[in-house]
Amino acid sequence: MSLVARCQKVAIALSVMITVSGCQSTPTSLYHQVGEQAGLERLTDAFINQIGQDKVVFHYFKQTNVSHFRTGFISHMCAVLDGPCQYQGDNMVQIHTGMNISEYDFNHTVDLLIAAMNEVGISHPVQNKVLAKLAPMRRNIIKI
Numbered sequence: 001m002s003l004v005a006r007c008q009k010v011a012i013a014l015s016v017m018i019t020v021s022g023c024q025s026t027p028t029s030l031y032h033q034v035g036e037q038a039g040l041e042r043l044t045d046a047f048i049n050q051i052g053q054d055k056v057v058f059h060y061f062k063q064t065n066v067s068h069f070r071t072g073f074i075s076h077m078c079a080v081l082d083g084p085c086q087y088q089g090d091n092m093v094q095i096h097t098g099m100n101i102s103e104y105d106f107n108h109t110v111d112l113l114i115a116a117m118n119e120v121g122i123s124h125p126v127q128n129k130v131l132a133k134l135a136p137m138r139r140n141i142i143k144i
């Protein structure tokens with residue numbers, strides 16, 4: 001290959017790298033794998049729907065402003081899944097303090113989220129990665 005052709009190849013490779021790193025969502029991020037903003041909106045709507053029909057945990061949300069919850073949950077998930085968002089809301093402890101959420105109810109809520117992920121077609125390997133990100137929050141949410 002001539003030197004000019006080589007330089008052209010390197011230039012193309014570099015410009016591809018710059019374009020990719022300049023994107024808001026890296027192709028490998030979990031945020032990308034759940035379908036970015038539109039995917040998180042679909043997921044959160046399905047989750048809210050699940051909660052709305054649920055006899056076990058709905059009572060926690062009786063006084064909740066759904067539109068505020070929707071915006072906050074989407075932005076929190078976006079940040080947790082390494083998307084291009086900065087979650088501005090209260091932290092998990094602040095939000096859930098006083099709710100005294102039992103382990104059973106926490107697990108049940110996670111089941112509702114899994115049902116929502118199935119509903120919107122998120123693959124099981126991606127679901128597992130999402131759940132692994134949420135698992136450490138358990139101790140900041142339960143029985144406080």
Ligand code: HEM
Pocket residue numbers: 057060061063064065068069070071072073076089095096099101105106107109110134135137138141
């Ligand atoms: C890993 C699991 C969970 C995550 C990541 C999570 C995340 C969040 C976030 C980000 C918000 C704030 C939304 C906003 O800005 O308004 C929120 C609010 C809330 N969460 Fe959770 N949550 C989890 C588990 C639970 C569980 C298990 C329950 C109850 C069974 C629960 C009950 C609530 C309620 C009732 C609110 C609304 C509080 C209000 O009305 O101001 N959460 N949650």
